[in-house]
Amino acid sequence: MKPYFETALLSLLVCILLHPSVAQSSDSFREELIINPIQNGKILNHFQFITNGKFHTKSDFEVHHYQLISKSLGDVVLKFQVRELHLSLTQGLWRYESWGIPINAAPPGAQLWVWFKESVEDVDKSWNGLVNALSGLICASLNFMNQPVVPQYSFRPTGVAPENLNSSLLRYAALPRENVCTENLTPWLKLLPCLNKAGLGTLLRAPRIFDTSYHSLGIHVRPVCPEQSCTQPDVEFRLTADLVFDPTLEHEKNRDWSLRSLFGMDVFHSCPVADSSLLFVDITSNKTVLSAFELNPEPQRIHEGSNRLGVYDMTQLNSTFKLTAKYKRDMVMAKVKSPILSTHRYITGYGQYQGGIAVQLSNHHSKSISVVYMEVIPWFLRVYLHTLKIKGPAGDIKPAHVLYVPAQDRVRHALIETVITLPAESTVTVEIAFDRAFLKWTEYPPDANHGFYIPSAIISAYLPQRVHDLLADPSGKSSFNERLNDVERVGVVHMFYTEALLVSLPTPDFSMPYNVICLACTVVAIAFGSIHNLTTRSFRITDPKKPRGILSKIRGFFQRDKSEPPATAGQDGGSEASKKKSE
Numbered sequence: 001m002k003p004y005f006e007t008a009l010l011s012l013l014v015c016i017l018l019h020p021s022v023a024q025s026s027d028s029f030r031e032e033l034i035i036n037p038i039q040n041g042k043i044l045n046h047f048q049f050i051t052n053g054k055f056h057t058k059s060d061f062e063v064h065h066y067q068l069i070s071k072s073l074g075d076v077v078l079k080f081q082v083r084e085l086h087l088s089l090t091q092g093l094w095r096y097e098s099w100g101i102p103i104n105a106a107p108p109g110a111q112l113w114v115w116f117k118e119s120v121e122d123v124d125k126s127w128n129g130l131v132n133a134l135s136g137l138i139c140a141s142l143n144f145m146n147q148p149v150v151p152q153y154s155f156r157p158t159g160v161a162p163e164n165l166n167s168s169l170l171r172y173a174a175l176p177r178e179n180v181c182t183e184n185l186t187p188w189l190k191l192l193p194c195l196n197k198a199g200l201g202t203l204l205r206a207p208r209i210f211d212t213s214y215h216s217l218g219i220h221v222r223p224v225c226p227e228q229s230c231t232q233p234d235v236e237f238r239l240t241a242d243l244v245f246d247p248t249l250e251h252e253k254n255r256d257w258s259l260r261s262l263f264g265m266d267v268f269h270s271c272p273v274a275d276s277s278l279l280f281v282d283i284t285s286n287k288t289v290l291s292a293f294e295l296n297p298e299p300q301r302i303h304e305g306s307n308r309l310g311v312y313d314m315t316q317l318n319s320t321f322k323l324t325a326k327y328k329r330d331m332v333m334a335k336v337k338s339p340i341l342s343t344h345r346y347i348t349g350y351g352q353y354q355g356g357i358a359v360q361l362s363n364h365h366s367k368s369i370s371v372v373y374m375e376v377i378p379w380f381l382r383v384y385l386h387t388l389k390i391k392g393p394a395g396d397i398k399p400a401h402v403l404y405v406p407a408q409d410r411v412r413h414a415l416i417e418t419v420i421t422l423p424a425e426s427t428v429t430v431e432i433a434f435d436r437a438f439l440k441w442t443e444y445p446p447d448a449n450h451g452f453y454i455p456s457a458i459i460s461a462y463l464p465q466r467v468h469d470l471l472a473d474p475s476g477k478s479s480f481n482e483r484l485n486d487v488e489r490v491g492v493v494h495m496f497y498t499e500a501l502l503v504s505l506p507t508p509d510f511s512m513p514y515n516v517i518c519l520a521c522t523v524v525a526i527a528f529g530s531i532h533n534l535t536t537r538s539f540r541i542t543d544p545k546k547p548r549g550i551l552s553k554i555r556g557f558f559q560r561d562k563s564e565p566p567a568t569a570g571q572d573g574g575s576e577a578s579k580k581k582s583e
Contacts, residue, residue, distance in 0.1 A: 199271030
């Protein structure tokens, strides 16, 4: 029986391996890690795991075969007719002035924007189904994104798209208060072909990730061209993770770092199904005396450009890869070069009725820059378009375009998109006023006095020069290894996210019902006791001089009124003594 079972199992395994969908796999998987030490002691880390493939469909039975692409995510994309999907879960705020421009920009909380296919019947219905499916897939509260907006200027497709793409197929929503925890990391890691068991994914450990100054998880889906003809686009699934470590918290002046000190472990081997597994270290600061460090082991090759990069190939590992960096001097605080564009957002006004939102846009470049400013304001803040003011150093600035979609109570949020030209080396302030609405008492959260969050504003800008070799480029290449060999890059479009705002609304005194209940219960308890005694007790008139026998005393003991106190021995003895004395 046992040899027969082994033979059948071996035959089944051979049939599976010889199946065309397995033997000739068209899917590819690449993993990359960027480590960028900056002058203020922080260590910026960017992971990305890229899976390219096609959905193999058998039209007769509508069966979809998956190889390296995650089936759970692939089914969601197919069912709801998604062309592009970009989801981010972020804890913390990216400090542009201190950390520079990120590789993957994301606002605090959760953000989702999706392009649907032209064949979709009802975009809003597909959106509601998609956010509910992703909510269960990532264990996040994405199902509360039930009031999306439709921007027109801020978001463009990053992959293959028709020339005349209708903006009505786009939906955007954000949850600025969504927290990122292990419940989100665990299902995110399950989307990787090797999970967190092999390759660079083994470095993503929850205790280390959630101990950082900033961490962000991303899921990006888009169509890409496998060849120049692009007759049948592939589907690209890209998972990203951005982490900001601060080694100086434990050692005040020692900036030395290693993979074990950052992530708690080293890399033992690469993912077996990965076509490439590369680790990049930005060694541009080695040109300066204050921030020079030595890498051990030395990079296998060095890419020379505006930024020098040390490259390690994880697929060539023969033993455990232990990367360490030792600085030649102790830490000296140095000012980080400001990015070309910086923002600052805050609340204006006072009181519980009127207020406003102000955003400062600073252009540090020697030329003017055109930006698209997008603001999504919840319906409970009633904004007025005539209060929109754009002030520059030389006076008011007239926007080139303005898109305003008014809010509808409990149905949709307000959307404002303006195209503004920022003068060279100047700061422009955008202001708009609002009134705070009165909510129903059932619409307040449990911590009503904490306030309500307003999603981050988005500033999209086409920067006129190459800012960083590792940033997204217009060629649409996701792999950093491909971007390093791209010499035609001129300018790139970046998205800057401002701070999320916390606004206090007129809040009723939710402690008053508790006080009323306590007072009413106290009054009822006191009144009930008195009324109950008066209505249930019986009163009888008796002659105290009438002698009582033994049987009557026993019967009276059990039938006496509770209000009549029993005669004590002292009282009986005293009465007898007084009788004898009188005799």
